[in-house]
Amino acid sequence: MTELSAHDALPSAIARTAAQDPGRPFLLQVDGRSQNYGEADAEGDRFASAFRRLGVEQETRVLTLLPPCIDAVDTWVGLARLGAVNVPVNTSFEGRILEYVIENSRAGILVCAARWLDRITHLADRLTSLRVIVVLDGPPTDGLPQQILTRDEFLTGDPGDETFGNPELSDPAMIMYTSGTTGSSKGVVLPWGAFVRSSHNLVAPDCDVDSHDVMYLPFPMFHISGTQFLSIMARVGGTVVLREVFSTDDYWSDIRRFSCTISLMVGAMAGFLAKQDARPDDADNPLDVAIIIPMIDGQAEFERRFDVRTYTLYGSTELGCVLTSNLGIVPPRSCGFLRPGFELRIVDTQDRPVPDGEPGELIVRPTEPWTTIIEYFDMPAATAAAFRNLWFHTGDTFVRTPDGDYIFFDRLKDSIRRRGENISSAELEACVLVHDAVLECAAVAVPAEISEDEVKVCVVLRPGRELTAPELIDHLLTERVPRFMIPRYVEFLDTLPKTPTNKIQKDRLRAAGVTATTWQWSGRGSNTELVSSGG
Incomplete structure (x- = not known):
């Protein structure tokens, strides 16, 4: 280490x-x-x-x-x-x-x-x-x-x-x-x-970053995506290209103009780039490594089309980077392996470790001093709650494989429980995104009439494309999505609400619930029968 x-x-x-x-x-x-x-x-x-x-x-x-x-x-x-x-x-x-x-x-x-x-x-x-x-x-x-x-x-x-x-x-x-x-x-x-620990951990074990590298960084300085990746480049004496807001249209022209060799992007950004019409010169660029968080479906095609190597990672504001994959193709929703300086556990609601293969909350503690959050400023109760039993509770559900790969399951607050089944919103979203008319989507829980949750999917279509709610349900059935995961509600939106760092604000979608423009699936038989839902 x-x-x-x-x-x-x-x-x-x-x-x-x-x-x-x-x-x-x-x-x-x-x-x-x-x-x-x-x-x-x-x-x-x-x-x-x-x-x-x-x-x-x-x-x-x-x-x-x-x-x-x-x-x-x-x-x-x-x-x-x-x-x-x-x-x-x-x-x-x-x-x-x-x-x-x-x-x-x-x-x-x-x-x-x-x-x-x-x-x-x-x-x-x-x-x-x-x-x-x-x-x-x-x-x-x-x-x-x-x-x-x-x-x-x-x-x-x-x-x-x-x-x-x-x-x-x-x-x-x-x-x-x-x-x-x-x-x-x-x-x-x-x-x-x-910041120093993350400047090491954010770099994949088999990826070299040095003073000759130029990092493209269209992220804010009020977020770890901007500040900690800046710290990598300063540590190695490299160069950083600053852009205020990510632009799909300008991305590759910026990469070529500044000879960028490494770039950070959230999954939505990579998805936007992947859904652009292919061009003969897509692979004609200086980019060597793209760090994609979380990794997108179609990783192999992204690497081939743009002639780049990719990896993914997991971290948070409080902890920095605790998991990183190696360069190359990763399993769906993988966040990689434990990085130096931390201990990890996956636990149940009583903080008891669960076996490999079973979902639970990821909890973390550092093995070095001064490498994670000191406190929540002026909030001692919140600090103590986050470090319950002397472990930091991430609020994220993971599954650990026997070989030590950590697979993201869901945010605890984003998880959906329907008719006794736990549903990963990330897994359902990945199935929806397979449809080539879909630009982006978000799956959220809405209250069921009797108990637990129903599933709602909010969808943004690619420009110029058309898709109806029945066609989307047919697509999910064709993809053999389990019946308990099929959304009861579908709503098409022009855009999804996002934070300045392009994270989808699912709390706003949950709060909107079932609207006058939401479609409802009857769920009878294998055919899609939808009716417009008010309310």
């Missing part, structure tokens, strides 16, 4: 490469702005000096409401060199949830993109701790009770002979707020050791 070192934490890793090869490219924005390692190191000190003038010191919390960009990285590095804590805010938050995060963090400073400043304007009089707002990309603004600093005002002066430190593995690096789908958002306090 690789021994972790604070020298591999983001600020120290940048300084190391800056000393060895300052001109090496580090960050490339798709809009043309770029930064090499020497510039990143210098800007880190410059931002640290600016924050110090505002009174920032060890463990001061500073909010950031920024897109994935060079300024976001400079801000994080500058804070780290003072021992301060970055509190990135989900850029989709506004109104009460944004107010909650700002107030819960008790931060006095916010670094905000100009485009989102109006969200603060509506809350400004109710914010009890916030005193300074730094706007790095906009003109001066009046009318707020907080002090507003422009980029020039914030960065005035020169660090000169000031000295700054770099963090230890135990130092808090970030407070990352969850989406709060099951209650108030929780601030996950992560130490630098968590």
